Amino acid sequence: MPFTPYHFGPSGFLGLVFRKWIDIPVFVLANVIVDVEVLVVMIFGLGWPPHRYCHTLLIGGVVGMLWGIAAYPLRHIFKKIMRIFHIPYKPHFLKMVISGIIGVWLHVLIDGFCHIDLRIFWPSKEFNWSFTPLGIITYIFTGHIYRNVISIKELETICIAFFFASFIVYIIILLTSKKNVVKNKMSKEE
Numbered sequence: 001m002p003f004t005p006y007h008f009g010p011s012g013f014l015g016l017v018f019r020k021w022i023d024i025p026v027f028v029l030a031n032v033i034v035d036v037e038v039l040v041v042m043i044f045g046l047g048w049p050p051h052r053y054c055h056t057l058l059i060g061g062v063v064g065m066l067w068g069i070a071a072y073p074l075r076h077i078f079k080k081i082m083r084i085f086h087i088p089y090k091p092h093f094l095k096m097v098i099s100g101i102i103g104v105w106l107h108v109l110i111d112g113f114c115h116i117d118l119r120i121f122w123p124s125k126e127f128n129w130s131f132t133p134l135g136i137i138t139y140i141f142t143g144h145i146y147r148n149v150i151s152i153k154e155l156e157t158i159c160i161a162f163f164f165a166s167f168i169v170y171i172i173i174l175l176t177s178k179k180n181v182v183k184n185k186m187s188k189e190e
């Protein structure tokens with residue numbers, strides 16, 4: 001993690017902005033579900049670092065895909081919830097599966113900025129050591145790997161900023177959908 005709720009910020013923001021292509025509930029919840037791994041490793045004292053198998057692109061992608069498939073029968077519940085929030089919602093199987101995968105990937109990338117036990121490209125031998133996405137970026141540009149350059153506190157602040165940004169996007173969605181309702185009403189009356 002950063003503590004799981006912080007993931008609501010970036011996932012909510014990206015989900016709302018790209019809502020035409022992303023299934024928001026599946027995407028956002030994928031960001032939560034993947035941290036079950038951390039809980040399980042800690043509670044059962046499994047003896048390996050908490051961000052291990054599900055916190056990789058490979059296994060994480062599979063987890064996200066399975067979550068997308070499992071979420072498909074729940075689409076009617078999601079529809080009701082989205083209606084309460086007045087967010088347009090059109091569920092589609094493939095969209096749900098892809099949203100599950102990229103939801104987990106987003107989580108893994110964000111976690112990778114501050115957890116050195118995370119191995120994004122596992123089981124690649126070449127990258128068989130802990131490093132962060134920022135480490136990869138700095139490696140590409142400078143040839144050096146800077147690990148753990150962002151503190152958890154800094155990352156949490158960024159996540160909170162995204163939370164406020166998603167709130168602004170949400171208000172814009174509400175205002176534009178209201179405008180459209182008024183427009184449709186007027187054109188029907190003409």
Ligand SMILES: [Zn+2]
Binds near residue numbers: 035038
């Ligand atoms: Zn995590």
